[in-house]
Amino acid sequence: MSYKTEKKNRKNNTRKISFAERIKQVLIKKKSILIFTITFCLFIVLFYVVWQSELFMNRIHPQIIRMNAFIASEALNLLGQNTTYFEGFIHSQNFSMGIAKGCDAFEAIALFLAATIAIPLTLRKKVVGIAIGIIVLMSVNLIRVVSLFLVRMYFIEAFEVLHVQIWPVFIIIISVVLLLRIIRYETTSENLIAK
């Protein structure tokens, strides 16, 4: 049977199936991605509920911000910037810069965590992947804070664009690429087992 005839027969057969039946077939076919999307969305909602809670915002978040400011200040001092830190602020002789909500990489980490948990990987790979991902994203966030400080110091015209537009998008792209790398690693492992 030629390809065109086969395609025509398939179309004719499809027309005989009811709409409800067709929906059912699509749902079965897309079962994996539907489960992933629902799980991912649930974890993201859970993250926002916890992130916005008073306990987290008043007790946990300030500690993390303080740690970020400390590490960033030390990194800037290594680059000869002579900074100090207090609470979530980095101070230099000319200005101070605060690390606020959104500049703490929590959302990028939450996105990465939610997607990694939702993907059907083995538990071991998830744990290892999550650990590596958090370290990488925290490091990228440190680079973000340091670069923003230096741009604010020496090239203030570019600060707003870098702060509000470029870095938030970059850090989420990195989070997505990390996720794809972990899935890629799973694919490679399965292929090695198959061989």
Next chain:
Amino acid sequence: MKRPVKTLLQNKQLTFFTLKAFIYACIFLLPLQLYDTIYGTFYRNINGVFLNEFKETGIASFKKGTISSVTRVEIANTKMILPNSFFNIATSEFNTRYRGYIPTIFFIILMLATPMKTKRKATLLLIGVSIITVAVVYKQWIHIQYMCKEAKWLQLFQFSESDEKRITFLYNNFANYNGPTLILAVAIWLFMLGDNLFEFRVKKKISL
């Protein structure tokens, strides 16, 4: 012989995806007036269609602000017409680039960087941009409700205390903040990747 299907999980494609995503981000996130003009016009028109009239007597108009990336929204109550046929209006200005352009262009960047057949990519781009535009219009709706909450003299809404808390929360954490919309863009993109993402779950036959 069939051409091998390009999927995102192949090493080379993943590297290309990363590079393309960063390059497109650098291009589309430049502070060019052209982007603000095009998107700002689209934003004002689409919100004008859906939110021009609300709550029986409420009207909203969207105008270009002082600079191209700014939009000014004006709301009024048609019941409160003044003797000289004018209205008292509540106004607010916000950055259209930040509110709508960045999440939309982020989704476009992800789709453009994904290795996929052009026809399928175009269809999914259209669907994805439509969904994100719906989210952006909803953000604008929350903004309008927040303005009505702040300007109670408009008498357009009767908010209870819990409603006011909800509106303030949604305004501060969704309408006036980009994080959730960027994550929505990623969620839509991951859903559209579909089977490409789960190809590793296809079991390969082991020859003994």
